[in-house]
Amino acid sequence: MAESITEGTLNQFSKQVGDFIELDExxxxxxxxxxxxxxNAPQAGVIQQLLVGERDTVTVDQAIAEIQPGEQPAKNESKSSTEEEPNPKPEAPQPAKGESVEPSSSPPQPPPPVNSTPEHKEVSQPAPATTSTTQQPLSWGFRPSRVEERVKMIRIRQRTAQKLKESQNTAAFLTTFNEVDMTRIIECRKKNQDAVLEKRGVKxxxxxxxxxxxxxxxKEIPSVNASIKNNDTIVYRDYVDLSVAAAIPKGLVTPVLRNIxxxxxxxxxxxxxxxxxKARDGKLTMNDLTGGSFTISNSGIWGSLFGTPILNTPQTAVLGTYGIQDRPVAVDGRVxxxxxxxxxxxxxxRIVDGREAVRFLNLVKKYLQDPETMLLE
Known part of the structure; x- marks a missing residue:
């Protein structure tokens, strides 16, 4: 379902009062x-006033600055070489001729001569300090850090947290697992990846x-691609709009690839x-992020062995894929x-029965272990 954006937080101004700004800058x-x-600026001119502050909440069509229309002012000429230099540092006053100056203190006394034969002194060993065994000071003087930093949660993380909690509170979660022998897919990829990259530019x-x-x-298990509307209606689809979970520095986004x-x-x-x-370059549009009927989350790229992905409501299901590892398995009676x-x-x-979920994973496993079958469908 599409969600409209009605407000946001002003991150920062690129220009300040008195600055000239170009059209569309x-x-x-x-x-x-x-x-x-x-x-972007709707016209060229000089910024007269900023109407909001950084980190303020702003709404759609709200004015944030006043711009006086005009052209770029001529740049100030360089300073003339005849400009006066700053006043030189005044010299210290010199005594008048014939006037003596008293020293501020008596001259230092020479140090006493050092005896070539040092005097022998008795030095007793100091008694050890008594300290609690649980409060022993660190002998090398190390003091562990106790610094805390508090940073306001950015809006994308606030919204993600809200959506995930709503998902937990609304859906009846259940997770089922399976495992896939990736031998055939890996062989197919190794055999064709160079030709595909050269011919089509696709990795x-x-x-x-x-x-x-x-x-x-x-296609065979349509309930996994469905959703609930108004708590009493199930929406079935004959298309698949795939949400792809992508991690960016600001958080998790799920851009949508339609009609896969x-x-x-x-x-x-x-x-x-x-x-x-586009996600990593910060160029996603609202259209890229709206909709989606099914999600694939690939945490295997970070080394995860397995996990329980969370639903991106109102979607009905999310498929989690994980790391590929060499393991001993039984093949035709042999290890x-x-x-x-x-x-x-x-x-x-609420929509998908356990039998349908297991069937779905078995179908995915079948296609991946025998990739030629995907070409026949």
Whole structure:
């Protein structure tokens, strides 16, 4: 569901009062619940007044500054070389001729001569200090830091926290797990990645195959791609708008790749790559972030073995993919070392039954372990 942005927090002004600003030049940035929005000058001129302060909350169409229309003023000429130099430092007053100056103190006395044979002295060992065994001072003088830093939570994290808590309070969470032998997918990727990169400019990874397998499984298990509206209506879809969880310095965003059910693996890879790049460059638009019917969260890129992803409501399910590790598994009665990956599906039990969730993961596993089947669908 699309969400409208009605207010935000003014991050900072790029210009100050008295500065000249060009037409369409950035005046300030506003931090919303999802992205940072640039506010550009509607005309060229000199800034007369800033109507709000940094970190103030502003609403849509609210005026934030006054600009006096005009052209760029001529730059000030360089200072003339004839300008006076700063007054030189006054010299210390000299005594008048024939006048004596009394010293401020008597001259230092020479140190006493050092005896070539030092005098022998008895030096007794001091008694050890008595200290509590639990309060022993550190012998090297180290004092551990106790510094705390308090930083106001930015709007995107506030909104994320609010959404996740609403999700926990609303949906009936349940998670089911499975594991996938990634041998065939890895072999396919190694065999074709150079040719795909050269011919189509796409870096072949695993997300394209994972998304394609998910879209095929969602066709057979439509409840996993559904949502609840107004607490009494289930919305089923014949399309898949994939939300891709992407971590950026300010938090987690989920840009949407639409209609992946009609895309090939390479088209999905290219679309996901473009969205992730836009997220890291801070160029996502509101349209990129609205909607989404199903989410894939790939925490395996950070080394996670498995976990329980949280729903991005009003979506019904989220697929978690994790790290690929070589493990011993039984293959045709023999123990072999295979690249294995855990997958997890967190789903809303109000719509999705356990049987459907397990079937969905089994279908994803089947397509990934036998990738040729994805080409036949």
């Amino acid at each position: 950035e005046l300030a940035t506003i931090e919303t619940d999802k992205i940072d929005v640039s506010v 072949l990874g695993f997300m394209g195959s994972m998304a394609r397998a998910s879209s095929l499984a969602l 059910e009609s895309m090939s693996i390479m088209q999905i890879e290219k679309g996901i790559g473009e969205l992730v790049k 072999e070392i295979r690249p294995m990956m855990y997958i997890a599906l967190t789903y809303d039990h």
